[in-house]
Amino acid sequence: MAALLSAVLIAAVVVVWFDLGDAIDRQADDAAAQCVEGPATVPIIADPDIAPGLTAIAEAFAATKPVIRDHCVTIAVRPGDAKITLDGLTGTWETESMGDYPAAWVPQSSVWSADLAAAEPGLIEGNPRSLVSTPVVLAVSPDLARAVGDRLDWSAVPTLQRRDASLTDFDLQGWGSLRMAMPVGAQSDASALAAQAVATSVTRTTGPLTTADAESPRVTSTVRAMLEGAPVSPDGTPQGAATVIADAPDPARSRIHVVPITEQRLYQMTKSDTTARLAELVPGGPTPIADYPIIRLSGEQVSDVAADAVSEFTAFASEPDQLQRLTELGFRGDAPLPEPTATVAFPRTPSPMPTPENGAIVAINRVVYGTAAAPTGPTGAPAPSGAGG
Missing domain, CATH: 3.40.190 (D-Maltodextrin-Binding Protein; domain 2)
Known part of the structure; x- marks a missing residue:
């Protein structure tokens, strides 16, 4: 009888332990969903021709309520002049006049990524890739x-x-x-x-x-x-x-x-x-x-949250429904073009x-x-x- 009682108690402890583990996991998921680290805005500077399309994609991305490293993330796309952006990245970034330091830059072409790589190769994270051209x-x-x-x-x-x-x-x-x-x-x-x-x-x-x-x-x-x-x-x-x-x-x-x-x-x-x-x-x-390269930037001014957000946003933007927001503006990519x-x-x-x-x-x-x-x-x-x- 004592042996049977011990077995029952052990089984009960095991059940309670697993229930407790599940509760902890649920609490962790709930905390992440509630972005316990608070909101995070991730700036991206883009060529003025592609910026409206990327802005529309960023709004669609926000509607998915992305949580990255326990932050609720918003992608903020703003148009920017390439020469001014290059000068800021390779010199001194003036936040007051130029806005927040970007986590990524999408200029009109590799004309600018090549100049950036020549001047400050350490600022570029990985190889730039293009969504459209x-x-x-x-x-x-x-x-x-x-x-x-x-x-x-x-x-x-x-x-x-x-x-x-x-x-x-x-x-x-x-x-x-x-x-x-x-x-x-x-x-x-x-x-x-x-x-x-x-x-x-x-x-x-x-x-x-x-x-x-x-x-x-x-x-x-x-x-x-x-x-x-x-x-x-x-x-x-x-x-x-x-x-x-x-x-x-x-x-x-x-x-x-x-x-x-x-x-x-x-x-x-x-x-x-x-x-x-x-x-x-x-x-x-x-x-x-x-080719409108997406240049992911690195350095002290780009947080891990921002770097991960750019990667997730780029993957989201590569989906056919999102690419069409760009091709309908006249860009070429893996989505239908406008009528001639x-x-x-x-x-x-x-x-x-x-x-x-x-x-x-x-x-x-x-x-x-x-x-x-x-x-x-x-x-x-x-x-x-x-x-x-």
Whole structure:
């Protein structure tokens, strides 16, 4: 009888022990769900073109009530100028004027991640990845696009730029030379990416442009030929130059005939046009791509909570329903694109340009942004010094 009673008592103790363990686990889960460490806002700075889409994704992410390391997390996306952001990250971050230090940065292209890696490699956590991209194309008048057709190659651009009356090659009498603007103001990554495409074409490389090739006299002189004499965008941006082309009463006499621009920006400019005022021209050869890299930042100013939140947010943003919030803005990714418009048909990109070596990107940046004329405002006055890619 005593032995039986002991067995019953032991069984009861075991049951109580497991019940207690389950209760503790439930309490831990409840505490996590209630974010016992409080709320945490995680800042991300993004290129102004992609920021609205990322903001919509951040709102959807918040609706899932994410809890990370016992914090209720909110992702706060804000648009930011790339040059100002780069200067802050590599110099002194002024919170009062620039906002909270970001846990991640999504610039327009690897033009900026390469510069950051060259200046402060320790600030980058892991390898940047992209959710979406957009090709760099040439915005031209419909008349010029019809005349050129598929006869323009990136390697021919510098010669057409510097030779007088070069557009007679396409039977365009009285049009003069190519007159391709190379803006260096805000969101002007397309200029540097176009220069990369030209450099890749003239070196005839089948792989990524190397640092040695980018620094060679042949490439440097070729890129400078594109820049010398390039007409100036009225506000230093590709969109400003494209507006000059679109609004010209006589396309032949326009002071700007061509400007490199991202397809996504061209789509946003013209999506409501029922009659095309601009055309999308895709030169032959490797097509440069604006890849919108998600650069996860590291260092003392990025907490473990913020770092984990960026990783979870990126995974969430990669889901098809969330990617569509970006592709519907004209970006290309693993989700449906918008319907073609009078200007942008979203043609297939048969030969995407391999991303150059970081050193090659930096070398081209130095030529493009170091030698091009300073961007000017609509009245001819210098643009704000904060203008950047």
